[in-house]
Amino acid sequence: MEIELDLDKTIEENATAYFQKSKLARKKILGLKKAIVITEKIAEKKVIVKKKEVRKAKWFEKYRWFFTSDGLLVVGGKTAIQNEEIVKKYMDKKDIYFHAEVYGAPHCIIKLSDSKMNAVPELSMKEAAMFAATFSKAFESGQSSADAYSVKPNQVSKRAPSGTSLGTGAFMIYGERNWFKKTTLSCAIGYLQKEKILMCGPFDAIKKKCIRVYELKFGTVEKNKTAKLLQEKYKEKGLIFNNEEILSLLPNGKFEIVG
DSSP states (O other), rough: OOOOTTSSOOOHHHHHOOOOHHHHHHHHHHHHHHHHHHHHHHHHHHHHHHOOOOOOOOOGGGSSEEETTTTTTEEEOSSHHHHHIIIIIIIIITTTEEESSSTTOOOOOGGGSSSSSSSOOOOHHHHHHHHHTTTTTHHHHHHHHHHHHHHHEGEEEOOTTOOOOOTOOOOOSSSOEEEEEHHHHHHHHEEETTTTEEEEEEEEHHHHEEEEEEEEEEEEEHHHHHHHHHHHHHHHHTTOHHHHHHHHHHHOOEEEEEE
């Protein structure tokens, strides 16, 4: 190894200069080691950070749905195809079928078979009737009430009268119906904290099961605008939902947001 000496300096002065250089080099090495340790720790933290859990949607969420005040699931179709699916695929013999006597009303069922109850409480029956009536053309036309009814699953049939046929989403009802005359239309939207989603249905049920509740009455604001207003209201509360999510929950018509 070659060492350069400054001939204008004494041996002691040259030694001191090399000593100072070695100290500076050691400091740089220590600083570099600290930087490496810090970088490694940051990299480790990045590796162990968990990705935000993606919530898996339940089977009923592609339909119209809500939980009654008694905690029973009510499901209804949005289209003729969905109405067909609700009755044929999801309606069990313990369930209760609901429909409103209004054009465009969804075929709805209370999923009693999914609960430990032996019978549907009266309040849930009324709320299911409200749901069937509210999501029909009655709300869109500004009606305050509509007639609805319930029957047992074995009264709902695809068997049409002789010489006729039933299209997709159409069914015949045989036997006596349990009527809910002049059922009040009722609609609200709220945040179902347990499921971490929005739920839309009769006001009393939504108020009992949800937080951040807004009652929706027939009004003058278009559906798209209403969805955007609700989106902003929930955003202010720290709850983020896209416009399509909210739109899919609302009945057709114009609205007034209360609350």
